[in-house]
Amino acid sequence: MNTEKLSERLTAVAEYIPSGSRIADIGSDHAYLPCYAVKTGAVSFAVAGEVAKGPYLSAASQVKKEGLTKKIDVRKGDGLEVVTPGEVDCITIAGMGGALIASILENGKDKLGEVKRLILQPNVGAFAVREWLIRNKWELISERILKEDGKIYEILAAERGEPLRPYTEENFTAEKFFGPFLLKECNESFREKWNAELLNWERILEQLKEAGHSEGTENKKQEIQAKILMTEEALSQ
Template sequence: MNSEKLSKRLETVAKYVPVGARLADIGSDHAYLPCYLVSNGLISHAIAGEVVEGPYQSAKRHVEELGLFQKILVRKGDGLEVIQPGEVDIISIAGMGGSLIASILEQGKEKLEQVKRLVLQPNISAISIREWLLDNGWGLIIEEIIEEDDKIYEILVAERGNEHEPYQNNLEQGLLLGPYLLQENNPVFRKKWQMEKETWLKILNQLQHASPSSQNEDKRQELLKKIKLVEEILEK
């Protein structure tokens, strides 16, 4: 991995960063994404944020090795702590759980006022992000689903306003599966939800044999509901 070549996952994220943007990449790991974008002249400068000491040092080292330290600031801090209001117009957060990404956005809300676009790639629970966007006036404009090394990733791109627009038909199904991904219904999308459904059926089976409790019954009902939502799509 180097600044010339990104993984397919990060390449997909990079594609949605507008040319000339001022980017903050949160949880930047080795700062691969900002290094790639700056090296290729796609953006003029970036901030790479890391909360963990090891990846923070790796990011600093990578930026220095490429001689990009005047254009990429590597900062240590939690979530959006690493940026000042108005300092960037695009934020990318990739490679974390959806609920963690949503909590980073929630905790740093005051930093988002002048941000024009969010490019988010959750490893799991994209629904947490969709719910946060909907509640906070950010509209999904693009979704993409890809497979790389036997893992499936969703990339969500959001801008301010029109937050209800993508969900016109079915809010519940759209939040779980992704309104645009749902429309496209491509083979990677179908594979992901077929696998999810099989996992849920296994859990359901375990719950049937568990001792009865209201908590188990709630979980059972929730799983049955999700399975039904997914089956409606897989049967198309």
């Protein structure tokens, strides 16, 4: 992967960036995504944010190497600390856990006033991202699930709007868990991901059954049984 050809995962993220946007890529690593977006003309300006020194230096080096220092500002800081209100209108966060992405958005809510689109790629725990979007009145407008190098990734795009629009009242819990668009499409990657999760939960449930009885164990068993039932129903479509 380089700034000319992104991974399939980051290419899919880039495809959701509206043309002419000013973006902030949080957790930018080598800044491949903002470099690619600027070089293809998709964005006019980008901030590449990194909290750790090593990745920050890698991003700065890459941007300098590409000759893009006038269009990409590499900044060191935690989450949305690297942007000022009104500076960007699109934010990308890719390659983190869903709970961390939700935390970054929550802690940086004051920076989102003029942001029009969020493009989020949680490695795990997309459920936490969907919950945050609903609570904060962001409408999920599209989702994608894909497999690359043996791993399965989900990408969520959201804009300000009606947070419950993509969901149905009768299937809200499952749609929030699996993704309303992904559940409806139920493609091969979706089935592979949740079949694997199903096997894992069934294995954990057997271990809990052998662990004896306690209030904590029983609660955990009920929680996993509910997930198993919901997943079996999703996969039976």
